[in-house]
Amino acid sequence: MNYYNEYDAKTAAWLKQLITEGLVPHGDVDTRSISEVTAGDLSGYKQCHFFAGIGGWSLALQLAGWPATRPVWTGSCPCQPFSQAGKQKGTEDERHLWPVFFNLIRQCSPVTVFGEQVASAIPHGWLDDLSADLEAEDYTVGSCVLGAHSVGADHIRQRLYWVANAKLQHERSTGPLEERQGDSSGLLEVGWKRVIFSAECDEFGNCPECGIDYADCGCPRPTQDECEYREVDGIMYGRMADSEQQ
Numbered sequence: 216m217n218y219y220n221e222y223d224a225k226t227a228a229w230l231k232q233l234i235t236e237g238l239v240p241h242g243d244v245d246t247r248s249i250s251e252v253t254a255g256d257l258s259g260y261k262q263c264h265f266f267a268g269i270g271g272w273s274l275a276l277q278l279a280g281w282p283a284t285r286p287v288w289t290g291s292c293p294c295q296p297f298s299q300a301g302k303q304k305g306t307e308d309e310r311h312l313w314p315v316f317f318n319l320i321r322q323c324s325p326v327t328v329f330g331e332q333v334a335s336a337i338p339h340g341w342l343d344d345l346s347a348d349l350e351a352e353d354y355t356v357g358s359c360v361l362g363a364h365s366v367g368a369d370h371i372r373q374r375l376y377w378v379a380n381a382k383l384q385h386e387r388s389t390g391p392l393e394e395r396q397g398d399s400s401g402l403l404e405v406g407w408k409r410v411i412f413s414a415e416c417d418e419f420g421n422c423p424e425c426g427i428d429y430a431d432c433g434c435p436r437p438t439q440d441e442c443e444y445r446e447v448d449g450i451m452y453g454r455m456a457d458s459e460q461q
Contacts, residue, residue, distance in 0.1 A: 221244060296311045298333050329378050
């Protein structure tokens with residue numbers, strides 16, 4: 216189930232109609248200001264979309280093949296404080312809502328967050344502030360500026376796109392196996408990686424070869440018969456069954 220937060224009444228009504236007609240992934244539409252939303256309101260939702268508009272991020276993820284059951288947050292914070300067409304009050308504008316959005320991220324710790332902003336926000340330090348805030352919460356942040364002409368539109372319309380991934384999850388899943396004295400399990404062989412999801416080879420588990428989520432790695436997806444798993448001290452490790460041994 217998706218959660219959509221859209222404050223503008225007309226836009227929210229349009230979004231609800233698109234959902235009803237099956238043109239945008241199904242979900243609940245919350246028309247309150249994001250400043251009124253609490254962490255508890257988001258419990259039970261796999262995917263949360265803030266400043267949702269007419270569901271563009273949700274539809275884009277669906278078109279990109281992002282599984283409906285894979286958790287993700289998105290948020291295109293208001294651009295008016297930084298738009299060249301506005302007064303450019305920047306962080307002094309009351310519509311500067313990144314701090315509010317970030318507070319929810321900090322409280323709920325979503326694994327992946329995508330976002331978008333006008334490129335003119337960068338000289339105002341908006342991207343620097345966003346990166347500093349997220350990195351302080353152990354996220355890895357990446358960004359790029361793309362124009363609408365990049366996908367064939369007849370105008371430039373440059374936008375800043377960014378993504379944040381929870382660094383703790385990445386480090387836990389990809390870090391090398393630490394050697395321990397007295398280990399008799401054979402886990403010091405080459406190829407064993409810690410897995411932090413279920414011990415099953417499915418698209419929502421971790422790849423035993425490189426250690427990260429199948430949706431993010433470039434390895435061929437093995438069948439269940441090609442996987443080996445072992446549990447040591449309550450921690451599950453996995454590898455491809457034909458991994459080279461020392």
